[in-house]
Structures are given as C-alpha cells and as structure tokens.
Amino acid sequence: MATVSIRDIRKSFGPVSIIKGVDVDIADGEFVILVGPSGCGKSTLLRMIAGLEDVTSGEIRIGDRLINDVPPKDRDIAMVFQSYALYPHMTVAENMGFSLRLKGTSKAEQATRVGAAAASLGLTPLLDRYPRQLSGGQRQRVAMGRAIVRDPQVFLFDEPLSNLDAKLRVAMRAEIKELHHRLKTTTVYVTHDQIEAMTMADKIVVMHDGIVEQIGAPLDLYDSPANRFVAGFIGSPAMNFVEGTMTEEGLSLPSGTILPLHQRPPAAVGSALTYGIRPEHLQLAPVGTPGAIPAVVTVVEPSGLDTTLIVKAEGGPMTVVLRERVSLRPGDAIALRPVANQSHLFDAAGLRIASL
Amino acid sequence: MTLSRETTMSRAISFGFLVQIILIMNSFIMLYPVVVMVFSAFKTTAQIFDHPFAVPDFTQVQNFSRVLGETSMPTYFMNSILVTGTSIVLILVLGTMAGYAIARYESRTNTFILLFFLAGLMLPLKLAVIPLFILLRDLHLLDSRWSLIVTYTAIGLPSAVFIMAGFLRSLPTELEDAARMDGASEPRIMWSVMLPLALPPMAIAAIQNAVPIWNDFFFPLVFIQTDSYKTLPQGLTTFMGEYTTDWGMLFAGLTIAAAPITLLYIALSRQFIQGMTAGAVK
Ligand SMILES: Nc1ncnc2c1ncn2[C@@H]1O[C@H](COP(=O)(O)OP(=O)(O)OP(=O)(O)O)[C@@H](O)[C@H]1O
Ligand SMILES: [Mg+2]
Numbered sequence: 001m002a003t004v005s006i007r008d009i010r011k012s013f014g015p016v017s018i019i020k021g022v023d024v025d026i027a028d029g030e031f032v033i034l035v036g037p038s039g040c041g042k043s044t045l046l047r048m049i050a051g052l053e054d055v056t057s058g059e060i061r062i063g064d065r066l067i068n069d070v071p072p073k074d075r076d077i078a079m080v081f082q083s084y085a086l087y088p089h090m091t092v093a094e095n096m097g098f099s100l101r102l103k104g105t106s107k108a109e110q111a112t113r114v115g116a117a118a119a120s121l122g123l124t125p126l127l128d129r130y131p132r133q134l135s136g137g138q139r140q141r142v143a144m145g146r147a148i149v150r151d152p153q154v155f156l157f158d159e160p161l162s163n164l165d166a167k168l169r170v171a172m173r174a175e176i177k178e179l180h181h182r183l184k185t186t187t188v189y190v191t192h193d194q195i196e197a198m199t200m201a202d203k204i205v206v207m208h209d210g211i212v213e214q215i216g217a218p219l220d221l222y223d224s225p226a227n228r229f230v231a232g233f234i235g236s237p238a239m240n241f242v243e244g245t246m247t248e249e250g251l252s253l254p255s256g257t258i259l260p261l262h263q264r265p266p267a268a269v270g271s272a273l274t275y276g277i278r279p280e281h282l283q284l285a286p287v288g289t290p291g292a293i294p295a296v297v298t299v300v301e302p303s304g305l306d307t308t309l310i311v312k313a314e315g316g317p318m319t320v321v322l323r324e325r326v327s328l329r330p331g332d333a334i335a336l337r338p339v340a341n342q343s344h345l346f347d348a349a350g351l352r353i354a355s356l
Numbered sequence: 357m358t359l360s361r362e363t364t365m366s367r368a369i370s371f372g373f374l375v376q377i378i379l380i381m382n383s384f385i386m387l388y389p390v391v392v393m394v395f396s397a398f399k400t401t402a403q404i405f406d407h408p409f410a411v412p413d414f415t416q417v418q419n420f421s422r423v424l425g426e427t428s429m430p431t432y433f434m435n436s437i438l439v440t441g442t443s444i445v446l447i448l449v450l451g452t453m454a455g456y457a458i459a460r461y462e463s464r465t466n467t468f469i470l471l472f473f474l475a476g477l478m479l480p481l482k483l484a485v486i487p488l489f490i491l492l493r494d495l496h497l498l499d500s501r502w503s504l505i506v507t508y509t510a511i512g513l514p515s516a517v518f519i520m521a522g523f524l525r526s527l528p529t530e531l532e533d534a535a536r537m538d539g540a541s542e543p544r545i546m547w548s549v550m551l552p553l554a555l556p557p558m559a560i561a562a563i564q565n566a567v568p569i570w571n572d573f574f575f576p577l578v579f580i581q582t583d584s585y586k587t588l589p590q591g592l593t594t595f596m597g598e599y600t601t602d603w604g605m606l607f608a609g610l611t612i613a614a615a616p617i618t619l620l621y622i623a624l625s626r627q628f629i630q631g632m633t634a635g636a637v638k
Contacts, residue, residue, distance in 0.1 A: 052533050073539035085534035089552040098548075099538035146538075 002063040002153040002186055003028050004049065009058035011044055011210075018044050020210040021058070026203075029184045031177075035197040036207035037233070042190040045207070046156050049188060050079050062153060078147035079156040082163065084139045086131040086146075092118070093127040096145045117148045120182075137168045144176070148183070157189040161196065173200060194234050198222070206230050228350040231276050237308065239344075240282070242275045242293075242315040251275055251345075253293070255314040259338070260291045265345050265354035273353075274346040279308070279321040281342035285335045292335035293318075297328050311336070393614070396607040404603050419608035429609055431584055432591030437616070439501050439587055440569045443508035444562050450509070451516025451561060452524075452554065456546070458517065459524040460532075470521065476514035481507070485578060492579065503579040504587070508572070512565040519564075523557040524550065559627035563620065570617045588613040 004026040011019035019041045026032050034042045047053040049060060051072035060067055067075050078099075086095050093114050100110045118124045121141045131139055140160060147155055160176070161169045177200050180187055191197055197204050198218045206213040206221065206229075213233075214226040225231035231239045244251040246267045250260040259275065267273055285292040295313035302308075302325065309320040309328065313336070320336060328334065345354045396404050397419055398412035423429045454473075458466050481488065488507065489498070497503040527550065535545045573589040580586055592613060595606045621628075 047533075050533075050537060052536065072536050073541075077537065079534070079537045081530045081534060083528055083530050085528065085530040087531065087535075087549055098535075098540075102539045102544070146534075150538075 003061075004154060004186060004188065005059075005061045006045075006049070007059040007061075009045065009048065009060065010056045011041070011048060011053065012056045017056075018210050019048075019056075022207070022210075022212050024205055024212065024215065026186060026188065029186055031180050031187045031189065031200065031202045032205060033197040033201035033203070034188065034190045034205045034207055035192065035194055035233075036213075038192055040207045041210045042192070042207055043158055046079075046158055046188060046190050049154070050077055050156055051075050076153045077156060078150045078152040078154075079158065080143045080147050080160045082159040084131075084143040084163075086139055086142055088131055091128050091130055092123060092134070092142050092145075095131070095142055096149050099146070099150050113149050113151075114145075117145045120148070120179075121145050136164055137172065140164060140172060144179070148179075153186065155185050155187040155189075157187065159191055160189075161191070162193070169196075176200065195236060198234070204234075206233060208233075224355065225344065225352060227352055228274060228276065228346045231344060231346070231352070235278060237279050237319040237321065239276045239278050240318040241346075242313070242318075244273055244275050244315075246271050246273055250291075253314055257293060257314060258291075259293070261345075262340060262356050263354075265356065267345070267347065267353060272348050274350075275343060276346060277338050277343040279319040280323075281339040282318070282320045282336040283339060284322065284326070285337040287333055287335045289335050289337060292337040294333070294335050297330050297332045297334060299330065300326075300328055390614070393607050394611050396603065397611040399604055399607075401601075401603045404607075419604045420612070423605050423608045423612065427595070427605075427609075428583060428586075428591060429612065432586055432588045433612065435501060435585060435591075436570060436588040436613075439504045439508070440566055442501075442505050443512060443569055444566055446505070446509040447512040447516045447565055448558055448562060451513055452520050452551075452558065454513070454517045455520025455522075456524050456550070458521040460529075470517075473514040473517045476510075477518060481511050482574060485574075489578060498579055499581050499585065501585055504575055507575055507579075508565075508569045512561075512569070515564065516561040519557050519561050520554065523554060527553060556627045556630045559624040559630075563624055563628055566620060567617055 004024075006022060006024040006026075009019055009022045010017065022045060024032070034045060036042055044053060048055050051067070051070065055068050062075065062077070087098065090098065096114045096117060097110045100113060105113075114127070115124070118127055121144060123138070123141055123145055126134065126138060126142075131142065134142065140163075143160070157176075161172050164172060173196060176189075189200065201218055203215065204218055204221055205215050208229050214221060214230045216224075218234075221230060221234050225234060228241070232241065242253060244253050244259065246252075246265070246269050247258065248269060250258045251273060252258050265273070282293075287294065293313050295311035295318065297309055297311050298317070299310040300307065301310070307322045307324070307326055309322065309326075311318050311320060311334065318336070341356060343356060344352050345356070347353050392409070395409075395412050398414055398416050399407075399419075403410075403412070454469075458470050492498050492503045492507075497506065531549060531553075532545055535549045540548065571589055572587075576587045576590040580590065583591075588609075592606065592609050595602065595609055
C-alpha cells in the first residue's frame with residue numbers, strides 16, 4: 001500500500017498535447033476515480049501511472065519513490081484492462097499465476113496464492129478453464145484475480161465494467177467496493193460513467209480536455225460543483241441550465257420572467273449569468289405563481305420510484321424529477337418553482353459564483 | 357408457419373446434401389491419383405501396364421528396397437529435408453520478427469517496408485533467374501544447398517511477413533501491456549504471449565511455403581550440378597531412362613517423396629483450418 005502523488009503531469013503525442021498539467025494526491029488506501037467524457041485523457045493518465053506511456057513532463061511518485069523512468073514491472077502496480085486482456089492460451093490458474101511464475105515464485109506458493117485469490121472471487125471451480133469458456137462477468141473476475149494475486153501497492157482499473165450488461169455492472173460495482181474494503185489497497189479507477197464514480201469513490205477527479213476540473217468527495221462535487229462543467233457532468237439526469245441577465249430584482253430570463261434571488265450574488269447588474277438547478281430541486285407550482293418558471297410538458301416518464309418530466313421552458317428544455325406521482329400529459333402547461341438554497345449561479349467563464 | 361419452417365429446413369438439408377456430394381466428389385478426384393501412385397509403387401512395370409488399377413500385393417516391397425538401396429534416393433531425401441526445413445525455419449523466424457515490427461512499431465518507413473515485401477509477393481522470382489544465377493555465382497553459393505535455401509527464403513518471406521503482420525496487428529495491444537505489467541520482458545512477451553497465439557498463422561505460412569519448396573524442380577535444375585546436393589524432384593528424373601523407365605521404382609520414389617509433406621499437412625491441418633477460419637466464427 002502506498003500514496004500516489006502526481007505533480008504537474010503533461011503528455012503530448014507529437015505536437016498534440018493531451019494531458020495539460022494535472023496534479024492529484026492519492027492517500028494510502030484511498031479509492032480514487034478518474035471520471036470525464038470520452039477522449040479527455042483518463043486512460044492516458046492511468047497508463048502513465050502504470051508506466052505503459054512515457055511522461056512528457058512532471059513527476060509521478062509512489063510513496064516517496066519517483067517512478068517516472070521506472071519500467072512497469074518494477075513499479076509494483078497491477079492493472080485491470082477494459083478488454084480484460086486475459087491470455088487466451090492460458091487457463092484461469094495460469095493467467096492468475098503468470099506474474100508469480102515470472103518472478104520465480106515456487107510452484108507451491110503460486111498454487112496457494114492463486115487458490116486464495118480464486119476462492120475470494122468465487123473462481124475456484126473455473127481454475128482449469130480457458131478464458132474463451134468463461135462469461136463476461138467471470139472474465140472480469142479473473143482479470144481482477146490476476147491483479148489481486150500480485151498483492152501490489154496500487155491497483156489500476158481502466159473502465160473494467162464497461163463491457164458488462166447493466167445488471168452485472170451493478171453487482172460487480174458492489175463487489176469491487178467490497179474487495180477494496182477488504183484489501184485496503186490504494187486504487188485508481190477510470191470510468192466515464194458518473195454513477196459508477198459517485199457510488200464507488202472516496203474521491204473523484206473530474207477531468208476534461210486534459211485538465212482537472214475538480215477533485216473532491218462524491219457528494220461535495222454534487223452539492224458544490226466548482227464550475228459549470230462539473231455541475232453538468234456529475235448527476236443524472238443532468239443539471240438544468242438557463243441563461244439569464246442580472247437585474248436589480250433578480251435574474252431576468254430571456255422571455256422576461258424574473259427569477260427572484262434570495263440573496264445578492266457577487267455579480268454586477270447587467271452581467272450575463274447561467275442559472276443551474278438539479279431536476280429534483282424543481283417543484284410543481286400553480287400556473288402563474290410569481291418567481292416560478294412557466295413550462296409545457298413534452299414527455300412524462302414514470303419509473304415507479306419517481307416521475308421524470310421533460311418540459312419545454314423558456315430558454316430550452318428542462319428535466320424535472322418528482323418524487324410524487326402526477327397525472328400530467330404531454331401538452332399540459334405547468335409552472336416550476338426552484339427549491340430555496342439549491343440553485344447555482346455561474347459566471348460567463350463558467351465558474352460558480354454563488355449557490356442560493 | 358410450420359409449413360414454411362419445414363420448407364426452409366428441407367432446403368437447408370438439401371443444400372447441405374449437395375455440398376457433401378460435391379466435397380466427396382472433390383476428395384475422390386484429389387485422392388484418385390495418389391491412390392494409383394501408391395498402388396503402382398507395389399507393382400512391377402509389367403503389372404502396372406497389365407492391370408493399372410488393380411489392388412496390388414502390399415507385401416511386394418522390392419521397389420522400395422531397390423529405390424532406397426540401389427539409388428541415391430536417401431541422399432536426395434536428406435537434401436530435400438535439409439533445404440525445405442532450413443528454409444521454413446528461416447522464413448518463419450524472419451517473417452514473424454519482421455511482421456511484428458511492421459505491426460507494432462509505428463514509423464513512416466513501415467508502410468514502405470510492407471509495400472516492399474508486397475512487391476516481392478507479386479513478382480515471380482523465376483523471371484529473375486539469370487541475375488540470381490550471377491549473384492549466387494559471385495557469392496560462391498552455386499552448386500550448394502545454400503543456393504536453394506537463400507532463394508527459397510527470399511521467395512517465401514513476403515507472404516510470411518504479410519500473413520504474420522496482418523495477424524499480429526489483429527492481436528490487442530492490451531495483451532502485451534498486461535504482460536508488461538505482469539513483469540514480462542520484451543523477448544518473454546514475444547515467446548510466452550505472442551508466439552503461442554501466432555501458431556495458426558505460422559502453420560499457414562509453413563504449409564503454404566513448404567509444399568512448393570519441397571516440390572520445386574526449377575531452381576535445383578538451374579543451380580545444382582553435383583549429384584549429392586540434388587533434391588528429390590530433380591533426383592527422381594534420373595529414374596526416367598531415355599529408352600526404358602522402371603515405372604514401379606519411379607512410383608515408389610514418388611510415394612516416398614510425397615510422404616513427408618502429406619504427413620506435415622495432416623499434422624498441421626488443425627492449425628491450418630483454425631487459421632483459415634479465424635475470426636470467421638465467433
Ligand atoms: N498513442 C496515441 N497517439 C496519439 N494520440 C493518442 C494516443 N493515445 C491516445 N491518444 C489521444 O489522446 C486522447 C485521450 O485519450 P484517452 O484514451 O486517454 O481518452 P479517455 O479519456 O480514456 O477516453 P475514453 O473514455 O474514450 O476511454 C484522445 O484524443 C486520443 O485520440
Ligand atoms: Mg479510456
């Protein structure tokens with residue numbers, strides 16, 4: 001187990017710079033998730049930690065050791081790949097024991113360690129099978145077993161669940177979390193699925209275009225996003241955004257509705273702001289209520305647990321999640337009242353300037 | 357509903373049936389000459405002309421003992437084995453290494469090198485036999501087994517590189533990365549991970565090159581004069597006299613000559629078929 005510290009890491013492929021200065025500190029035993037849209041450089045960053053990709057500039061340390069130029073096999077790191085990358089010509093046991101065999105561990109010791117890892121993952125009956133004879137979930141587990149057997153200082157996961165179906169994904173999510181709880185090995189986990197990030201992480205690193213947008217605990221990111229990107233990325237369904245202009249009375253929306261603000265944000269009158277509110281923080285109000293946003297229902301999606309409305313409001317479509325069941329139909333006119341203290345204001349540069 | 361399912365089923369059956377018939381006929385056409393060759397190897401010349409298709413007495417092995425005892429056949433056989441074996445080993449080793457480099461290391465020259473090999477695939481080397489002859493003469497390789505080995509390796513490499521590069525490119529790089537993380541050195545990755553997976557295409561490259569090399573008559577005829585360096589196809593011609601030919605002995609020699617390559621094919625056919633259909637069935 002060890003800390004990982006990443007200092008001003010940069011990576012370019014030829015002239016194209018992909019990672020543009022990233023700093024992350026990972027505590028001993030922490031479960032950190034790198035999340036961000038496709039192509040933002042998550043895998044590249046992870047592969048740099050693994051040693052599979054050269055670092056253009058910056059420092060990566062595991063514990064106190066600078067590992068920039070240490071080859072992957074000497075970093076004491078195990079990685080689980082998106083495609084699992086199991087060796088097709090080796091049995092499950094051989095796959096899991098390959099690293100031990102390379103290290104020259106004795107046959108008996110190999111068998112014990114592989115056996116123990118297999119038992120903890122429920123793979124014991126499958127040890128003699130080949131990867132092609134396994135289901136997707138079982139392959140996933142073997143890939144994890146291969147990592148566990150090595151008892152490394154750090155685990156790296158690159159979208160390990162993205163090839164599984166939805167149900168299995170939820171089950172494996174819990175399993176990985178439980179595994180981490182048991183082994184307490186420092187883990188860096190990459191995903192573009194923000195639900196995975198929210199549910200599993202001790203700490204989330206939100207990346208976008210090669211930079212870190214925000215680092216924090218899942219609920220901190222949810223409640224206090226640093227900027228518009230994080231606000232829109234974390235949370236599902238995503239936060240609603242409405243463009244407006246600051247006036248004396250409140251925020252003026254394009255068609256003239258004035259949203260009263262409970263307190264004065266630090267913005268000059270006349271400046272353009274973005275108002276953001278999560279779908280569950282909008283409530284139905286009688287049509288014509290002052291301070292409520294008028295809208296027309298376009299889609300009603302009852303899920304049993306809650307009801308999702310997609311409505312056409314001024315300034316574009318908005319999503320509303322209601323805990324109660326409603327008898328609304330497409331075309332109905334409604335009004336939406338924001339819950340107090342749950343909305344955010346972002347300035348023209350996208351930074352959050354106030355929550356009210 | 358049931359009716360239509362029955363018609364599709366019967367159509368499927370009759371189609372399968374037709375395919376079987378065609379395949380059986382094809383095997384018959386292919387095997388017939390082989391069988392006649394083997395049968396004739398056990399007959400005297402007179403018997404061959406009297407009863408060409410009769411099943412012989414398989415205890416009559418005097419043709420074989422004479423071929424092996426009284427002619428240079430064993431020498432030719434050894435030469436063929438040496439020349440074909442060495443060429444195939446060289447083709448596989450060099451072809452796999454070149455294919456790996458072309459498939460994995462990204463550089464501008466890669467395409468050029470691959471095209472260079474492809475050009476070799478398209479030009480028949482027989483056209484260049486005169487410059488080749490001069491080259492080998494200047495290298496003092498003429499009239500030796502090496503003249504054949506280097507020529508065959510050069511002929512075989514393009515297709516081997518092409519097959520291996522195509523295959524190795526299709527292997528996921530994550531597999532190598534995983535091995536790298538597991539602590540494998542680069543040669544170890546090649547040996548323990550890539551090579552076992554590359555056996556089917558290597559079998560294809562091996563068979564596809566071994567058959568024409570084993571059977572080649574042209575280059576030995578041009579390059580080899582010394583009897584002790586001759587390979588089987590060239591050697592067998594000495595059995596054909598200008599006025600008389602001992603057909604029984606010739607067929608015995610042919611049977612011996614055809615045996616190794618047939619055995620090789622049978623041994624590798626599983627890999628061969630696997631390689632041919634790789635990716636076709638998921
Ligand atoms: N070897 C390479 N050469 C050139 N560009 C590369 C290379 N590898 C990655 N890139 C580029 O770097 C960017 C980031 O890639 P990366 O794989 O890190 O994205 P990601 O965040 O993991 O995305 P995803 O969620 O789709 O996996 C992409 O634009 C990609 O095209
Ligand atoms: Mg990725």
